[in-house]
Amino acid sequence: MRDVVQVRGEVVANRRVGAYHHLTVVAPGVAELARPGQFVAMAVGGPTSANLLRRSFSLHRVSPSGAYGGTLDVVIAAKGEGTQWLTGLRPHDEVDVVAPLGRPFPLPTEPVATVLVGGGYGSAPLFWLAEVLRERGCRVEMVLGAASEDRLFGVVEARRSADGVTITTDDGSAGTKGWVSDVLPEVITRTGAAVVYGCGPMGMLRSITEVASAHGAVAQVAVEESMACGVGVCMTCVMPVTGNDGLTRMVRSCVEGPVFRGDRLRWDAFDDGVCRVPADTVGAPRPGGH
Amino acid sequence: MADLTTRLGALTLPNPVMTASGCAANGRELHRFFDLTDLGAFVTKTVMADPRSGRPTPRMAETSSGMLNSIGLQGPGIAAFLDKDLTWLHSIGARVVVSIAGNTAAEFAEVARALASHPSFACVVAVEINISCPNVANRGLVFACDPMSSSTVVGLVHQELPPGTPTFAKLTPDVTDIVAIADAALQAGATGLTMINTLLGIVIDTDRLRPQLAGITGGLSGPAIRPVAVRAIWQVAGAMREGRIDTAPIIGVGGIRTGLDALELIAAGASAVQVGTATFNDPSAPRRVRDELDAALDARALTLADAVGIAHRRKVQL
Numbered sequence: 001m002r003d004v005v006q007v008r009g010e011v012v013a014n015r016r017v018g019a020y021h022h023l024t025v026v027a028p029g030v031a032e033l034a035r036p037g038q039f040v041a042m043a044v045g046g047p048t049s050a051n052l053l054r055r056s057f058s059l060h061r062v063s064p065s066g067a068y069g070g071t072l073d074v075v076i077a078a079k080g081e082g083t084q085w086l087t088g089l090r091p092h093d094e095v096d097v098v099a100p101l102g103r104p105f106p107l108p109t110e111p112v113a114t115v116l117v118g119g120g121y122g123s124a125p126l127f128w129l130a131e132v133l134r135e136r137g138c139r140v141e142m143v144l145g146a147a148s149e150d151r152l153f154g155v156v157e158a159r160r161s162a163d164g165v166t167i168t169t170d171d172g173s174a175g176t177k178g179w180v181s182d183v184l185p186e187v188i189t190r191t192g193a194a195v196v197y198g199c200g201p202m203g204m205l206r207s208i209t210e211v212a213s214a215h216g217a218v219a220q221v222a223v224e225e226s227m228a229c230g231v232g233v234c235m236t237c238v239m240p241v242t243g244n245d246g247l248t249r250m251v252r253s254c255v256e257g258p259v260f261r262g263d264r265l266r267w268d269a270f271d272d273g274v275c276r277v278p279a280d281t282v283g284a285p286r287p288g289g290h
Numbered sequence: 291m292a293d294l295t296t297r298l299g300a301l302t303l304p305n306p307v308m309t310a311s312g313c314a315a316n317g318r319e320l321h322r323f324f325d326l327t328d329l330g331a332f333v334t335k336t337v338m339a340d341p342r343s344g345r346p347t348p349r350m351a352e353t354s355s356g357m358l359n360s361i362g363l364q365g366p367g368i369a370a371f372l373d374k375d376l377t378w379l380h381s382i383g384a385r386v387v388v389s390i391a392g393n394t395a396a397e398f399a400e401v402a403r404a405l406a407s408h409p410s411f412a413c414v415v416a417v418e419i420n421i422s423c424p425n426v427a428n429r430g431l432v433f434a435c436d437p438m439s440s441s442t443v444v445g446l447v448h449q450e451l452p453p454g455t456p457t458f459a460k461l462t463p464d465v466t467d468i469v470a471i472a473d474a475a476l477q478a479g480a481t482g483l484t485m486i487n488t489l490l491g492i493v494i495d496t497d498r499l500r501p502q503l504a505g506i507t508g509g510l511s512g513p514a515i516r517p518v519a520v521r522a523i524w525q526v527a528g529a530m531r532e533g534r535i536d537t538a539p540i541i542g543v544g545g546i547r548t549g550l551d552a553l554e555l556i557a558a559g560a561s562a563v564q565v566g567t568a569t570f571n572d573p574s575a576p577r578r579v580r581d582e583l584d585a586a587l588d589a590r591a592l593t594l595a596d597a598v599g600i601a602h603r604r605k606v607q608l
Contacts, residue, residue: 004322006574043571050355052512052571098573228350228357229570232319235312235335235361236350250343250364255319274504275347283341283367 004231005029009042009097011089012071018150020121021076021087022060030099031062031070036129037105037222037259040072041230043096044082053228055082056254058125058199059100072099075124075153101230102258105129105197105220111137112194115187115217116162117180117208119200120146121153125222126199130161139163141191145180145204149173164191181207188215195220198262202270209262219262225253240266240278248281292587294580294594296330296561298539299481301415301456303330303385303562306594307552307580310543310566311336311389311418311460312361313511314576316375317382320569324577326384330562334375336389336420339397339404341367346504351493356512356545357567358491360505363391363423368401372408380410389418389460393426395433395442402450416456418541419447419480422487434462434487437474444478458541460484463515463522472526473535482539484564485522489515512545512567519544520558527559527599547575549582556583556594557601 009025016022030040041054057074064070078087089095105125108114114133116126123144130140142162146152147170155174158165166183167175176183181204188196188211198208198221205221212219228234232255241251242264251257269276277284294305308331314320316334326332344364351358365371368390379386388405392398398419405411421433421440433439444459451457459475461468463486472483488509495502523542530537542560546552547568555563563583568575587597 002322006323006572049571051352052355052567053350053352053357054571096572226348226350228352228359229573231322231573233313233315233573234350234359234570235315235344235364236347236359238344238347238349238364269346273348273498276504277343277346281343283343283364285343285345285362 003033004098004101005033006096006098009095011091011093011095013091014087014089017075018153019077020153021078022073023076023086023089024071024073025095025097026069027072027097027099028070030072030097031064034059034062034072034100035104036125036132038100038102039230039258040074040097040099041101041227042086044085051082053082054098054230055086056101056227056230058222059128060124061128072097075121077121098230102254103256105222105259107132107136108138108195113139113141113191115141115143115184115191115193115196117143117184117196117198117200118145118153119180119204120151122200123153123158124199126197127154127157127161129197139191141166141187141193143168143180143184143187145169147171179207180204181211184208184211185215188212188217193217198222205262206267209265209267213263220259221262221265222258223253223260223265227254230254239275240269240281242266248278250277250281292584292593294584296594298416298541298561299456300454303415305330305580306556306562307576307583308387308541308562308564309333309569309576310564311420313566313569316371317379317384320573320576321382323573326382328577329580331385331387331415332379333387333418333564334389335365336363336391337365337368337371337401338363338391338393339368339400341365341370348502348504351502351508353493353510353512354514356510356514358493358503358508358510359488360503360508362505368404372404372410376408376410376413380413384413385415386413387416387418388414389420390447391420391423395439395446398443399446399450402447406451416458416481417447417451418458418460418484419444420460421475422460422462432462434460434471435465437470440471441474441478444475444480448479456481458482458484460487461522462487463518464490468522469526469529469535472529476536476538480538482541483526484541484543485526486515486519486544489518513547513551514545516545516551516554520554523555523558523560528602531599531602546579549579549584549586552579552583553586553597556597557599559599559602561598
């Protein structure tokens, strides 16, 4: 059975939300397959584009039916040529879509308490996740953090989707002044959360993992890494992850992730904009090797 | 439907379109988008003797109509490749071209030996010898930059493969005279040539003002390099036509995104083509290129065989 589709999507809406754009695209067949934590890879610039590499985004929501047929929603920050092209799309424009991709957030088998932490527009997939968790009887607390108020995404939606919401901003323009990791210990302790889900910048995911581990909770984090293809063929989005056998391998975040158990990621490898290959990685370079 | 059948020496394929090594992993990922048996052949990611982690990230930088990559030949090693990947490719009925490499000429031979002794060697229609990688025993100089090193590797690999196994030496365009390297590979026994591998490049990150790739240099690929591929194929095919080197089949690769792109390389002298970086943009690209090439040949009332090298016959005599 086919578990991914490639379709020529049609934009039905493109709305500005704070510092971001919220894009809705008709993409038949995606919603039936997708689960929270999976992502979409979009081609940019049309069929003759000079920008060949796909841009990947967490699925914010999917809808199997409706006036337009199945749709998917993504939240985009216009940072470079590709994202600027996407955020400039208008209704009826076409965009080539491949989705759903990657492994979704694993769901607890028991109705345990959970905390969902989003950094900036990294919160995009968490509202859908919150709904799925609450359907299973899980308590859901959300912590949303950003540099400033306009870079928060989904505060109103969070109040609908979660049992409790905590906001932080670096500059104090909304919620508590500080980082998500400043308030997370209190939220985990108060709710007795067993699982902390996170999505956002790598530094934040590392902090979430450390706080969760220190409070006896499991962290499940959706990582951010540049991808050329999103489908597992280019080998550019790798990072060192420790497997069940205790061995570290450079694994593709697009197919083995993007969701990893936080304590399995080799955070020691990430520094100054690069991710090194830890010396104990399977097949790591040796003197005289590669 | 044009007749897309192509002959590469003794090997006949139903159509000339293949994946390109390192742009299609080992098959399962693209098989979700189209049936790999629709292609003339599936070309695997280069495999070496031992597992390799590859390089640190960032490994990739987008460039105008292309990209730089610095993967570092990440792979599972030949043993795991044979048992997991080649066995699977065999099970789905794919025609497989296995790309092999080594840090030394002896390692190439070791990989070829293991490949030839595996039961799934039955699905292997050819071996691509990726000599565009560094020779640890020769100060890291790329094998394919030196006629002698190229010749040694091709000769050693041939000794390990059953007689008659088609082999293709994959050449780098980063040389002064690609015809000399092509000649050395063919003299050493290669059935044919795959041209071209990536070109070496550097991208500077203008925010950090340092090289964007952790590995500093990377291989440039994508439509930006297509004219370089056409030129390299033209030069080598021209040397064959003039009798300066042995006549042998050429597999063209470099910047193919559409059927017309493929037709350019074919008209320059390629008997088969590989679709590489375009697959990152469109995971269905290899099969789409096959269909577009079919339509383009139909529109010109040509078979594939008619079109191979046709531009040499039609060039304007001045």
